[in-house]
Amino acid sequence: MTEVSAATPTLVEADTSGLKVRSRDGDNLGHIKAFMVDKRSGQSTFAVLSLGGFLGFNKSFYPVPFDVLAYDAAGDDYIVTIDRRVLEGGPSWANNAPEFNQAYADRVSSYYGTAPTQIG
Template sequence: MSDTPETNSLLVTARVDGLKVRSRDGDSLGQVQAFMVEKGSGRTLYAVLSLGGFLGMGKSYYPLPFELIAYDATGDDYVVTIDRRVLEGGPSWASNAPEFTQAYADRVSNYYGLSAARVDRVPLA
């Protein structure tokens, strides 16, 4: 038996500011609030999108598997590659962020028809 502590794939939340997000039709959706990054590899697994609201009120937050957004260098923004209605019907929260457990990662990924990344608990607040 080894005395080496077991490593995990804990996600870290990297807050960002001002990264615009638009639909694949070119409509403005909101901003990237944060990226969820796998600690060991540095690979981005999820983007948390901030949509709607006015003057900081009424925003909704949507965790989206990173493979469903693409960076557009021409517009210097991110493009959601799925239909806006699918995104808006997906897992989200308005004020109390859930704990991003494996069960929540499974829920998000299953909604989008993807296999979930292995995660450990991450507070999203």
């Protein structure tokens, strides 16, 4: 087995089929663009939410730890368990995704008050 070097990203983005995301009040927020999966464990550590926009323009992307999502099997969608205003004030991007390294993962976890996720 080959060791992954410290410079090699250990998270890989796994595109989804656009699973829907709702607020805890039932409002449609958007969809999950991707899961961030740890290459070593195979565990999804973050979900990247795609919110807003029209016809593919002006979308914003919000990485969130899985701790702030709940899966609703009946609706086959995810529910954001925090207030929408907290979500919309969190780390995000519109055009250029940041490098999802340990520092960025720590920033996201810290914002949402979840346990830091060790990547790598």
